[in-house]
Amino acid sequence: MFESIPNPPPELIKRQYSYLPNSTFWSIRQGFPRQISIVLIIMSLVLPLTVWTIVSTTELVPATFLPTPLAVLSTGITMFAENNLWADVFASCARVLAGFVLAAVIGVPVGLAIGTFHSMDSLLSPLVGTVRYMPTTGFVPLIIIWVGLDEPSKILIISLGVVLYNIIMVADAVKFIPNEMINVAYTMGASRWDVLGKVIIPATFPSVLDTLRVNISGAWNFVVIAEVLAAQNGLGFKIIQSQRLFRTDRVLFCIMLIGVIGLFLDYALKWLSKKLTPWADQVRH
């Protein structure tokens, strides 16, 4: 029934297979030893700190340009104890919160609308897509001319910087809902309104929390910009004031303080989203 198979040609007999060489350090999704992981994690923080300490204490770079880590820390303690840095932290946090809430109140519903309805997508996406590429910092002079130098303009700058990302990310989250999840609701007699309220909103809830968590870092960027331009207090104001006084130690401490606040907020929001959505797959980072 079958013809006899001829002997393979000689080049096939000599054929070399290729194998994956062993490697621990460069392993891709093959598991990684915990000890090496811990060593690397420690190194990633300790190494830059060590370099900074060596460079600054040996005065390889003059102390006015790069103060030692300890000097920065003690400056920070002084700022809290004597210069009422708490007031600045509070002022900046309040601005971030206000701008962020405004960006969420506008961005989440608009994002949901774009993601849900083709009509809203066609109507709003071109505008959102275009404005997104216009730098927020470029709008700052206009905002100051239109709104003035008071709190509203700062809040507006922060909101404008964050709101477009909120819209785009929330709209994307809606588009990730499987069609079947929406269709099955229709076959149970749900109206479009029911689908929006009882399927789309709960389904995107974890992604919305994630979006807000990621974008709050953007709010911290824009609060500094807003305060550098026009403010009497706040961490951004402190940074620009310290620059004028050539106090690099203060500048460094304020920057790092914003970093620590951001890290703390990130963990707090992660914890919150875990508490609020126990049903979700906890694979989010």
Added chain:
Amino acid sequence: MQDYAIDQNESQSSSETHQVSLNCFPKLEVENVSKVYAGKGKQLLTVLQDINIKIFPREFICLVGTSGCGKSTLLNIIAGLLPPSTGEVLVDGQSVTGRPGSDRGMVFQGYTLYPWLTVAQNVAFGLQFQGMSKADQKDQVNYFLNVVGLENFANNYPKQLSGGMKQRVAIARALANEPAVLLMDEPFGALDAQTKEQMQEFLLELWEKTHVTVLMITHDVEEAIYLAQRIYVLGLGQVKGEIPIRLPQHRELDIKLSPEFVDIKRQVINMMRQRH
């Protein structure tokens, strides 16, 4: 009075008369349904061509076809989720073309349970749109969770269930809504072979208990024969034929090995292989 007596004699038994009269009106009708997509340029892509299907009350019908034969498209048209290019879908004689509703409950292949709702809340999902009171909803949910044997998992979230259990919840959710027809789109396609057979046995028992009208699509010929009373074979967007399954109503899994079963299987496979 006498005429009536003669009538009864002719039709052997009154229960059969009842059966026949019920069967005169199809529960679900698909009339001349076609679906044409605009392809590249001016080319037209015909996915479904002049489909005619009738399903009578209490029937279990399977649509069998290879992947890409248009069977999922057809089921979506029947469910009203996709409009046909031509033709009508009728439920109890009423046109429901392109309009999904609670008369045609659907079970999908993928897991469509809402992960943010518990098992009981998932089953109750459709009931809230009927304006059913909370107490009645609870009774209905408990009843159907009992039917699918998941009463102990009422307060679990879907992610805590296995694949087979999830599909049982999806079936309970569709049934709790008491649809006129239950549509199933390869409901066991994502399950392993053992679970799949268990689910087939479970579904047949469920159908015997509830006598719900079912239209299921599958590419698994054995599954279709085991479950259905009638099979439609679909190929290249057309109904290639209809095969009645003359097996006893109550079937055990072992029936899949019987000569009658294998004969029907041969018949179905031959029809699937035919080229028009």
